[in-house]
Amino acid sequence: MVMAEEQTMMIDPKCGFCSETKIYHSLLPPAPLPPSTSPLSISDYVLSLLHQHYSSSTSDFYPERVTALIDSESGDRVSYTEFLSQIESLTRSLKSVIGLCKGDTAFILSPATPQIPVLYLSLLSMGVVVSPSNPISTASEISHQINLCKPAIAFGTSETTHKLPPVLRCRTVLVDSHDFHSMMHHSTSLGQNQMDSEEEEKVSQSDTAAILYSSGTTGRVKGVALSHRNLIASVAEVYAYKQMLKVSTRAVNYSTVPLFHIYGFTAILESVTMGDTFVIPMKRFDFSKMLKAVEKFKVTVLAAAPPVVLAMTKGQPAPEGGGILDGCDLSSLEGIRCGGSPLRTEVIVKFGKLFPNVAIRQGYGITEAACAIFRAADAWDCRRLGSTGKLIANMQVKIVDPVTGVALPPCKQGELWAKGPSIMEGYVGEGSEGISSTIDAEGWLKTGDLCYVDNEGFLYVVDRLKELIKYKGYQVPPAELEEMLLSHPDILDAAVIPYPDEEAGEVPMAFVVRKPQSSIDETQVINFISKQVAPYKKIRRVEFTDSIPKNAPGKILRKELKKLALSKLPATTSKL
Numbered sequence: 001m002v003m004a005e006e007q008t009m010m011i012d013p014k015c016g017f018c019s020e021t022k023i024y025h026s027l028l029p030p031a032p033l034p035p036s037t038s039p040l041s042i043s044d045y046v047l048s049l050l051h052q053h054y055s056s057s058t059s060d061f062y063p064e065r066v067t068a069l070i071d072s073e074s075g076d077r078v079s080y081t082e083f084l085s086q087i088e089s090l091t092r093s094l095k096s097v098i099g100l101c102k103g104d105t106a107f108i109l110s111p112a113t114p115q116i117p118v119l120y121l122s123l124l125s126m127g128v129v130v131s132p133s134n135p136i137s138t139a140s141e142i143s144h145q146i147n148l149c150k151p152a153i154a155f156g157t158s159e160t161t162h163k164l165p166p167v168l169r170c171r172t173v174l175v176d177s178h179d180f181h182s183m184m185h186h187s188t189s190l191g192q193n194q195m196d197s198e199e200e201e202k203v204s205q206s207d208t209a210a211i212l213y214s215s216g217t218t219g220r221v222k223g224v225a226l227s228h229r230n231l232i233a234s235v236a237e238v239y240a241y242k243q244m245l246k247v248s249t250r251a252v253n254y255s256t257v258p259l260f261h262i263y264g265f266t267a268i269l270e271s272v273t274m275g276d277t278f279v280i281p282m283k284r285f286d287f288s289k290m291l292k293a294v295e296k297f298k299v300t301v302l303a304a305a306p307p308v309v310l311a312m313t314k315g316q317p318a319p320e321g322g323g324i325l326d327g328c329d330l331s332s333l334e335g336i337r338c339g340g341s342p343l344r345t346e347v348i349v350k351f352g353k354l355f356p357n358v359a360i361r362q363g364y365g366i367t368e369a370a371c372a373i374f375r376a377a378d379a380w381d382c383r384r385l386g387s388t389g390k391l392i393a394n395m396q397v398k399i400v401d402p403v404t405g406v407a408l409p410p411c412k413q414g415e416l417w418a419k420g421p422s423i424m425e426g427y428v429g430e431g432s433e434g435i436s437s438t439i440d441a442e443g444w445l446k447t448g449d450l451c452y453v454d455n456e457g458f459l460y461v462v463d464r465l466k467e468l469i470k471y472k473g474y475q476v477p478p479a480e481l482e483e484m485l486l487s488h489p490d491i492l493d494a495a496v497i498p499y500p501d502e503e504a505g506e507v508p509m510a511f512v513v514r515k516p517q518s519s520i521d522e523t524q525v526i527n528f529i530s531k532q533v534a535p536y537k538k539i540r541r542v543e544f545t546d547s548i549p550k551n552a553p554g555k556i557l558r559k560e561l562k563k564l565a566l567s568k569l570p571a572t573t574s575k576l
């Protein structure tokens with residue numbers, strides 16, 4: 001066995017690779033974490049770090065003057081003083097009026113609104129498990145998620161609650177109602193008593209904080225259970241990294257990514273932790289409204305998936321440059337945090353010419369790791385085209401040969417495995433047997449992504465081993481679409497694969513075997529699926545075939561189908 005000190009000596013200082021253990025270590029100083037046994041919710045942790053900004057005598061952070069939230073639709077602003085008071089008020093009301101308590105799960109079906117950050121932080125502070133979902137999902141997709149998370153209550157809007165199962169509708173709170181507004185602004189005196197109760201059960205860091213939805217590496221959508229500790233680790237790392245970079249100015253963050261995914265979810269937590277301003281995205285994404293919001297609110301950092309960066313390269317820049325695009329002054333913009341799916345090198349190059357002062361900070365993160373694992377930390381890292389940055393603090397990774405299971409050295413491709421304090425507890429509803437295919441006995445999470453780390457510690461994502469399609473940064477599980485296709489009376493067999501698309505990254509494409517005498521056509525197949533799924537999961541290409549290639553145990557040979565698709569079809573995809 002290698003002793004810790006000896007091991008440190010074997011760690012390559014350039015890339016963090018230990019030749020003895022074949023593990024890559026972060027080269028950043030460890031991000032301090034609170035003792036794991038002390039009771040602490042992610043909400044209290046975030047607010048305690050925020051408090052540090054204005055508790056020091058030299059601080060210029062005045063919570064009544066600093067804007068916590070801006071509603072991009074109305075332009076309304078909420079100061080930190082108001083924001084903290086809303087959280088406190090709502091927490092009291094949810095306990096006393098609604099009767100929510102630690103251990104309950106709250107399903108949230110809402111577009112982005114200024115109430116959402118307040119609701120997240122209130123529920124998390126009480127130890128209520130937050131489970132947000134995409135409001136454009138269909139009723140059956142929602143029902144699957146509800147079966148996984150088993151909520152005691154749902155929060156929705158007047159536009160979304162009709163999709164909830166009837167049994168939950170009578171236990172639903174409308175976040176766009178007058179009652180909710182009252183709960184956020186006027187707490188009850190009964191609530192005050194309850195708040196002060198010494199007997200109230202404290203939130204442990206090991207308690208589940210959130211259940212977010214992800215496709216994992218195979219099969220249908222799963223509920224990723226993240227503990228308070230996982231989220232604390234994720235936020236602590238970002239906090240330490242910003243301290244290290246000595247970021248002193250307050251950012252104005254605009255998240256185009258949805259708040260119900262880990263990316264947007266943690267973007268809120270990080271913004272509050274740093275005492276930054278968070279611009280609530282519009283209910284439905286609109287590129288030109290986004291540009292106007294950047295100009296109006298002087299946004300400094302955008303969190304976006306690759307299609308947004310691509311769209312920015314296709315806009316009309318002013319002849320004099322100066323960060324003006326489609327008539328909007330974007331000169332406040334300093335950086336774009338880009339993740340969710342790969343960003344093509346030629347897009348980065350073109351973007352760099354149009355916006356030389358805006359750094360594209362790519363990152364690699366997954367829901368199962370409570371967000372980032374690799375990140376381009378500084379301007380130098382951002383110039384490393386094609387890479388998604390370096391290993392973040394407190395994390396370890398291995399690159400493992402998918403066939404032999406052997407861990408590989410730098411520049412060799414294999415599956416990325418990750419370990420660290422932010423790695424999820426597991427998938428809800430799947431026992432220890434179910435989780436063992438994703439997290440091994442030593443705690444290594446198998447990401448299903450084929451990657452390599454170069455001699456300087458930069459990560460390159462090469463391909464995907466997992467069965468997954470990424471449409472505009474959204475996960476589309478092929479198994480779900482295949483199950484639906486097989487339920488059609490005219491379809492004998494089917495397989496769904498990713499097909500490359502310039503705008504979306506990938507689109508779902510179906511290979512379909514018709515039943516004898518069936519004349520089902522492409523439009524009928526597409527419409528059959530469209531009715532059952534959220535718009536981003538729609539099948540956008542269909543190819544009819546005589547058989548689906550499979551191996552002896554009956555597993556679909558997706559690589560063969562991908563090759564076939566590319567050989568037969570033109571390289572452009574029509575927009576449906």
Ligand SMILES: CC(C)(COP(=O)(O)OP(=O)(O)OC[C@H]1O[C@@H](n2cnc3c(N)ncnc32)[C@H](O)[C@@H]1OP(=O)(O)O)[C@@H](O)C(=O)NCCC(=O)NCCSC(=O)/C=C/c1ccc(O)cc1
Pocket residue numbers: 136256257258261262263264284285286305306307308337338339340341362363364365366367371372374375472473474535536576
């Ligand atoms: C802003 C995007 C890029 C584009 O917006 P869009 O084009 O308007 O499309 P939508 O995504 O809003 O909607 C999808 C489809 O649904 C349609 N739609 C829309 N709302 C409706 C409606 N209410 N009725 C009916 N139809 C509708 C919409 O028109 C569209 O149709 P289509 O044009 O056919 O694609 C949007 O897709 C987007 O934000 N995608 C990102 C998703 C996302 O956050 N993924 C990340 C998951 S977490 C992760 O990977 C973390 C990574 C990470 C990496 C690094 C880190 O450091 C940290 C983290």
